[in-house]
Every structure is written in C-alpha cells, then in structure tokens.
Amino acid sequence: MxxxxxxxxxxxxxxxxxxxxxxxxxxxxxxxFRSNPRFIYRITIAWxxxxxxxxxxxxxxxxxxxxxxxxxxxxxKKDPIxxxxxxxxxxxxREWVFQTSSLxxxxxxxxxxxxxxxxxxxxxxxxxxxxxxxxxxxLPEES
Numbered sequence: 236m237x238x239x240x241x242x243x244x245x246x247x248x249x250x251x252x253x254x255x256x257x258x259x260x261x262x263x264x265x266x267x268f269r270s271n272p273r274f275i276y277r278i279t280i281a282w283x284x285x286x287x288x289x290x291x292x293x294x295x296x297x298x299x300x301x302x303x304x305x306x307x308x309x310x311x312k313k314d315p316i317x318x319x320x321x322x323x324x325x326x327x328x329r330e331w332v333f334q335t336s337s338l339x340x341x342x343x344x345x346x347x348x349x350x351x352x353x354x355x356x357x358x359x360x361x362x363x364x365x366x367x368x369x370x371x372x373x374l375p376e377e378s
Contacts, residue, residue: 240308246375250326255290257325261373268318269367273336277364280357282329290326300329303349307331310348316340320370334367
C-alpha cells in the first residue's frame with residue numbers, strides 16, 4: 236500500500252457474509268478533525284471488483300486503486316476539507332471512508348482528484364455522523 240499521510244493501523248478482519256479476509260487500515264491521528272464540529276459527514280466511496288478466490292483484486296486493479304488513493308490523498312492534503320479515515324480491501328470490494336465538512340466541496344475535490352484516471356466503477360454513500368460513530372466502531376479493540 237502507498238505511504239499514507241498520518242498514522243495508520245492495519246489489521247485483518249473477516250467478512251460477515253463468507254469468512255473472507257478483509258484488510259482494514261484505519262487512520263489513528265484524527266483528533267484535530269474529530270474535535271472540529273464541522274466534520275459531520277461520513278462519505279464512503281466503494282469500488283466493487285471481481286476478485287480472485289480470496290476476494291482480493293488482481294494486480295492491475297490493485298495498481299489503479301493505489302493510484303486513486305494517492306490522488307485523493309493529495310487533493311485533501313492541499314485543501315483539508317476532508318480526511319481519509321479508513322481503507323478496506325477484500326471480499327470483492329475496496330472502500331475509502333472520509334469524514335468531511337462539506338458534501339458539495341468534497342464532490343468537486345474528488346472529481347478533480349480522479350480527473351486523470353479513466354471512469355471508475357465507484358459507488359458513493361454519504362451520511363451524517365457528527366459523533367464519528369462508524370469510525371470508532373472500525374478501531375480494533377485494545378487487548
């Protein structure tokens with residue numbers, strides 16, 4: 236995986252549907268964003284793909300996903316209206332999860348970020364999550 240901005244924790248999880256492994260990477264240094272009351276929207280960008288028997292993408296798709304990750308990270312590094320909080324890959328699906336203060340600006344920035352790539356099979360979902368509940372659920376339990 237690319238050298239992501241910030242501090243990250245990676246761990247394996249299991250699909251709830253078929254016991255396939257999903258690799259989850261969660262950003263842990265997000266306190267300055269979580270304490271900002273404007274970062275109330277959670278956006279999930281999903282890329283469904285036809286994976287191998289293990290549910291992981293082939294090399295070509297994986298390389299495109301890494302390129303998309305770099306482009307998205309770069310655009311929000313320049314204009315931090317959103318923060319990438321989680322990336323998960325497995326069970327025929329890659330997801331990037333962001334927390335943002337503006338859905339409209341986020342949309343414009345994502346389009347800018349990915350403009351150099353071919354049209355990708357992306358699905359977008361946005362919800363209000365002012366308490367960052369889904370983020371907290373994605374953190375592994377301390378042992």
